[in-house]
Amino acid sequence: MTEIPDTWCPITLPHVETVDGRLCFLGHAVDADAALLARCDGGHPLAAFTPAERETLGRWRRLGLLLLAPPTAPADPLAPVVVSPHPDDAALALGGTVARRGGRFLDVFSVETWTKDPYYAARPELTRRLLLAEETVAARVLGARVELLGFVDAADRELRREAFFTDPAWSDGFAREEPELFDAVTARLATALAGAGLVCAPLGVGGHVDHLACREAVLALARGGRLGGARLVFYEDQPYALFSSAEETARKLGARLAEAGLGDLHPELWPVDGTAALTKSEALGAYRIQVRRGIVRRIHRHGTRLADGSRGPAAERVWRLRG
Structure with missing residues (x-):
């Protein structure tokens, strides 16, 4: 994710859900670390994750499970x-x-x-x-x-x-x-x-x-x-x-x-x-x-x-x- 500044925050998409005890995305079972996904709430910048975690986040981003948001900025009046x-x-x-x-x-x-x-x-x-x-x-x-x-x-x-x-x-x-x-x-x-x-x-x-x-x-x-x-x-x-x-x-x-x-x-x-x-x-x-x-x-x-x-x-x- 070299094109993304490490101040941007990962956000898990709302389509990730637990169904019958299994983690699913868009209705299909996925193999993912639920605890790491839970940290992707838009409040933690990439810099707060370890290199190994960031590699995992990059893979999830390519799969579409999460996206990245820039820091919030003051709105133009x-x-x-x-x-x-x-x-x-x-x-x-x-x-x-x-x-x-x-x-x-x-x-x-x-x-x-x-x-x-x-x-x-x-x-x-x-x-x-x-x-x-x-x-x-x-x-x-x-x-x-x-x-x-x-x-x-x-x-x-x-x-x-x-x-x-x-x-x-x-x-x-x-x-x-x-x-x-x-x-x-x-x-x-x-x-x-x-x-x-x-x-x-x-x-x-x-x-x-x-x-x-x-x-x-x-x-x-x-x-x-x-x-x-x-x-x-x-x-x-x-x-x-x-x-x-x-x-x-x-x-x-x-x-x-x-x-x-x-x-x-x-x-x-x-x-x-x-x-x-x-x-x-x-x-x-x-x-x-x-x-x-x-x-x-x-x-x-x-x-x-x-x-x-x-x-x-x-x-x-x-x-x-x-x-």
Whole structure:
């Protein structure tokens, strides 16, 4: 682990559990020292472990049982507040930025059980708990604070269970289709965003209805002058931006906003330095139930491509609302 400073702290992932007296990870038995794993609680730097223990920790890290978190740093007073449709969306899209500046995640639809993993699909209550635990670990790595708004994910809502994507992604139809839910989300966000200096909302790439709900709720607040003097940007949703055009969504949404008198959308690349890129990589390792490792690698490659010819090894892309 030569690339990691010895001030970073190992954290065992929450998916490590004892089942029938055996230590398991992601539902499979593992041969690991439970006492050493217990010390990996985010409070002990690598320097506190013996060379032999550090070698073991390196092996566990490669296997995915744990990840490493940098020392906590004071948050930037202008750190972003990221409206995250679900736990993981903020880190996937803006983890590098938050690693540099700190921030706050507003996890809107934070009650969820959806997964394609058979082990966890058969255990919805465990899945619900672990999805939140994943977010807690990732936020610790990134230096973010998390606020759970407690709304139910589309996959667990009767109206949306079989169809939680909509087309086109720049539509504002969600407010009409689930009006009571939309009003409740908007009201909660109004309170949570009070006093924010920089608000980052999902662009809605891919058309997931929960992402559109968050975007439209933030836009409703902007139209009503309820964001105060906050600067508003829209981030490209990951991993959906790997498969759908963020540029098209921004162009069509921008035209709609300009017609409504809100202004247009202007793209910006936010540079991610080497330490922030490493920190984001560690943080995304926390998401194991819904996010596949191949998707994480593709997100990293996407960030590298965005940064081509720029100031850092990676970048994250947003669109700023210019009123």
